[in-house]
Amino acid sequence: MRCVSRLLLGTCLLVLGPAVQGAPSPGQCPSLCHCHGDLQHVICDSVGLKRIPRVSEATRLLNLQRNSLGAIPTGAFSDSKGLVSLHMQHCQLREIGSNAFKGLKKLVYLYLSNNQISSIKPGAFEDLAQLTYLHLDGNQIAELSKGIFSPMINLFVLQLDNNKLRELRPGTFAGARDLRWLHLSGNELSTLQPGSLDEVENLAVLHLDGNRMSSYPAAAMSKLRVVEELTLGGNPMRTVPDNAFQSFGRYVEKLHLDSMGLEKFSDGAFTGVTAVKSLHLDNNKLRSLPKSLEFTTITNLTLSNNPWSCTCQLAPLRRWMDSSRTRPDAMCASPPAQKGKQVRDSPAFSGCRVKAKKAKKGSRH
Template identity: 30%
Template sequence: MSLAPHLGQAFSLCLCLVLATLPVALGLANCPNGCECDDDTLMVNCGEGTLDVLPIALNPAIQRLVIKNNKLKTIDSSMQFYAQLTFLDLSFNDMLTIPERSFAYHAKLQELHLDHNKIGQVSNKTFLGLSTISVLNLRGNLIAELEYRTFSPMVKLAELNLGQNRISHIDPHALDGLDNLRVLYLDDNTLTTVPGELTFQALHSLAELYLGTNSFMTIPGGAFQDLKGLTRLDLRGAGLHNISGDALKGLESLRFLDLSDNRLPAIPTAAFQRLGRLEQLNIGQNDFEVISSGAFSGLRELRHLELTGAQRLRRVESGAFSGNTNLEHLNLSSNKQLNELSSIALGGLPHLSTVVLKANQLSSLDEGLVPWADLQTLDLSENPFECDCRLLWLRHLLGNVKSVKSVEESTVPGKETTEMDGDKVREGPGLFQ
């Protein structure tokens, strides 16, 4: 009987044992060119270089491996030698595919970054073995769809980034099993409808959802009704032309909402009635022409409002912010046609401390618009103010401020800045000169 096959098997077994018990010094000896290998911290960083395959002879005890900006095409079998990894970054490479079960031996991996590659597909077998992972980054790839239970092996996943892909279809059960997911990025894809109710039903712990830069047109009623714990919803640039009255149903815990850079023809007042705990709203760069009385009336806890770059906005009516008595920061800048602020548009806002009216078409301001002396920050720059008797009160106000507070003049030509113990009042270019 020939001993050759048995000797070959024995040799392979010995090789595996040797790789698993390499001395610390040997890890340094096999550090590829362009990489930094530290056997004290068990870290390998290959930075930028020309690696097109995973190194096979690194210290098998390494815990952090970073191979960014290289030329890796795929994840080969050598990955199994690094079963102690807790952090793996293979971003900015040329990977087209991830073979099934590539991470079957990586039960300790907590973060996996595969962003900015050319990965076109993932399945429910791609991530088998990743039972402890908390962060998965697949941003900037070519993924077109999410299949049934794609991420179900990752039961402890807390953050999933799928932004900047080509996702146009999501199986209703694609996200099943992600009971601990808190942050989900689906922005900058090719979705034409908000994912269905079943998609979000499994995400009991979701706190942040990013859906901007898609092409939704509208939001179906109750689309988010199962996301009871959501605190941040980003829908900027989502192509929205309409938001129905019950589109935001179920979002009673929402604190931050971004609806900027859409095509909304009016403030969606009815939808806002459900957001009693909202604190910050960005709604600039939309198509409304008027902010009507009570436009934000349901937002009782609103503190920070950004309404900038609305190219068609012409008028803010009286009582526009009635009911927003906790408002502290109001930014109404860069609305190129805004030329009318009602004399009581900002009335009844006892906590208002910052008002930015920069770069509008305002020619005058009413003295009773706001308790000016109580503001910490006021920016009126880049408006075509008519410096006549109607604005004499403002000149007196600024003069009184200068007489009792330390003053620091800016050196910007045509612009004057008054600092009041660190607070700023900005006048428009050439104002009162």
């Protein structure tokens, strides 16, 4: 797999510094660092650097994580044109300036996780046409300017978890048409504006859990075609509308809709969803499930901590439980005679099954 093979090249790191050390003599490892493979790997992890060291064009991996670098000055990597993997995690970086990575035309991996980055200047990612994996999680980013990722025509994975993003606007991902994994968990997103995901319609993995969206972003999601995994858990949504997942319903296999305070699904919420295998609905306020939810392909279903109403409306769920190898916890809250019973054990559905069989039998005549 593309992700795995490339990730074998290195581990995460963060770089930003107020100054740059002079270039080492040919064949010399930078002071305080240790080097491998004729300077192809330069490791400066946790060595107390205050400045970004110069490395030769032969260097492929530069590990600078856990140093106090603060910023990335212009020209910091002008002698490092052969870099493929750059690690700058935990470097107390505060800003990514314009042309911060100028000259790194071969860079594939850029790790900037767990810094204090609050500002990314226009042109910050200039020259990064080969960049495939960008990790910006664990920072203080509140806003992304239009087209900030546009130089990254090969971007495949973008990690923006645990920042302070409040909204996504149209044009944010312009140019990044190859993006497949977008991680936005643990931000402060209250809305995804219509059109904000139009440029990344080929997303396969979209993580939006742990944000502040009170309504399902139907307009923003409508252009997505091949989402296989969607996480929305922890957003305070009371309802999910009709056709919510329809545009990618043939592909979606994992849906995380847990811990949201969900009270109901519209009857057509799952219209077009034909491939879902894992569905997580635990820790909500659901009493019933919509008619559009098909259980045929589901192999992993979580339902606990919901006030289920054990009436015939839940009969399809009970029939699935009876035929499934796994019988998830789901407690009846009503009617009073069934309160406290597990859905899988409740006798409330016996009449529903008889009625279904009679109706089927009658249809033969």
